[in-house]
Amino acid sequence: MPVEVTPPTAPQIHLPGRLSKPVLFAYAAATLGMWMAMLTPVILTLAVRVEQLDPAHKETRLSLILGAGAVVGLVSNPVFGRLSDRTTSRFGMRRPWLLGSSLVGVIGLTLVGLSNSITGVLIGWCVVQCAFNVMLAAMLALLPDHVAPNRRGLISGILGMCQALAAVVGTGLANVATPGSTISFVAPGLVALLGVVWLVAKLPDRRLDPAERPVSTLSDLLRSFWVSPARYPDFGWAWLSRFMILLAVSCVLNYQVYFLKDEIGLSTDEANRMVGLGVGVQTVLVVIGSNFFGWLSDRMGRRKIFVVVSAAVAASGLLMLATGRSISWFLLAMALVGLGQGVYFAVDMALVTEVLPDSRSGAAKDLGVINIATVLPQSIAPAIAPLFLAVGAGENYTALFLAGTAFAVAAALTVWPIRGVR
Template sequence: MTSNADVTNADERLPWRLVVSLVIGPASWLLPHQGAIATLLPQKISEIDPVNKVPLVMMFSTVAMIVALFSNIALGACSDRTRTRFGKRKPWIIGCSILSCLVLLIYSRAETIPVMLAWWCVYEFVVNGVAAAIVAQLSDRVPARWRGTASSAYGLGQTIGGQAGILVAAQFLGDVTLGVEVFAAIALIGGVVSALLAGERSNLHEPVAPFSKRELVTMSMFPTRNATDFYKTLAARFLLVVGSSMVSNYMLYILQDYLGLDQAGAQRLLSVNSSITLIIGLVCCLGAGPLADRIGRPKQLAVATTGMIAVGALVPFVFPTPAGLIVFSIIVGIATGANSSLIQTISVIVLPNPEAAAKDLGFLNLANTLGGVGASFVAASVIGQFGYGAVFVAQAVVVLLSSALFYSIKRVR
């Protein structure tokens, strides 16, 4: 019937080609995305309008969230219904990767805030088509016994993309246009390689409901049956992204305005912190998924690692120095690396209907888009009222709430 049926009866060996593609795929779209949104976008905005840079970053995040909100769900649902001799995920990954590259090249030459905003929204739309199709493969094609390991691969790609994106972007603070062009090439090459390596086969034999108004409504609806843990996971992921992004979205300004570093000093520390977080995150990500497979308790591990972020957040608040921020990066690197695989494992387990995996994972990915906007809004408000130091305290409170929500999930141990 569907890919999930194939998974149920499939060879129980670990699908290595798919696992490797689950590293390359997330890294190839997230590296350009994070490098641009966390570093190059704020840098370009500060060059054009330094006075209004903080509210402008918040505005970009808000508008982009609205676009991504629609795109992730709509393109995910379209991917679920796609029937071709290349499968249902491969065409979307390759097509949207090509479009992402082209849009980034155009965006790199934008010279005004309105033009930047317009092309950034187009980019958010197409890149979410890549993201939705890649993550759905965890539900489609991975046997249950290897889900933690495959989620580690996916989380590894996320960690590489998220941290290496910032690290690479830091090298282009003096030439934002060239940096975005490099990211465009990564988006294209990585996306295509990932899709081809995954080895997805024809799904022309899979039945699909005739398209109708009722089917259109179903494609766009939140799940309603057996979905309590699904929504707890959504809320927990949302708060975790809010907490994590509150600091990362404003890291460049924190280094310059909170620690008092000049651009060269900020660039050096940004590179050091990103390298630390990347290396530690990779190690912890690789270990967390197989450990969860072995002991069968991904939820308990996620509760502990999420709580660690709260501890780490208080270090630069108490010690507002480069050393304090490095300690923060070490602790957060451990927690974020582990969470990148653990939370993906939890997300697949709580899906109410695996046949609508891309659509429902798209709804869960709302946590990323809504969380990014929520982070910008909360951080901008906290910074405006209390200064940059207070954003670390706010981060600690928010991630503790996330940890509590993960603990309340019933279907996962």
């Protein structure tokens, strides 16, 4: 079994190449809670809350809030990832950031739920995005910190399954609590906090000797946002592919509630339930697909072909959404989008960790740059979606979903030039 030897900066931690079961369970629980807190508002509760506050301008208000939050997340992820890489706390490099960000995230979600104005929701959502992107940077860094490359497909598959489960559990919890209510925002945040507390208690975190910490300068901070694609072309292609698949998925994820109401003719309650059902269908396929294909990717020693095929599957689902207007068609399309997205992220994250420029002393920072590709589409999609929706008369969801199809195809094509991973 491959052994990953800890460098001098963390002499007390031996990385065996795999996570112990207690740590893996805690890691999975914290991942589940984190994505519940991040995805439930994006999928359902934020759209409902915005419509409650300003029904006449719901699309533009939602785009503003999502876009502003995405910008905050874009800045937070790599900057705090770099700070995590340089943290010399006796509690470890990742644990202080995990615990602190989860607490701030609950505060932000509470503010969103209690606010009676669009401005208050905007501020609260920016706090949420900052907090949980800090958490995301630390969480993803645990993969190269503690898992050998030949086992990352399996672990990435488990984490991808948790992300899918988070969507269905979060939307189910929100529907029980009434979407748009304060508790529908706060409850997923509390689940995230409990998961992080469990992980912090079990995690044998790396520790950095203060004498080994590089001197931080403003230029270092600015470099948090950049990895040269000319010097690290594989990293650049992986970044671009992830950006494209997220842009594709964001085209449907942010607007599915309005699509179900405006195009299919469902009531608000029916649309909310249908989103939950669609997420449930996705989750069944993602749980099966991400675990199986993550394991198979490790066994075959191949990553690219799985990423390409999964992006193509997501593209086929988006194409179906562009051409159909029935409930059954919607559910089948969302199943394909979910399966493609789930398998993509399960295998792609393993691929990404194998093309990092500096996986030992700069993992969180480099993964923070990768997460710019995750967060940036959340800002760009709400900005460009109105352009597609405005084509012709009325809200043109066909044009929006066709654009998403093109983005998913681009995600598949941009994986092929990667040479350092099979």
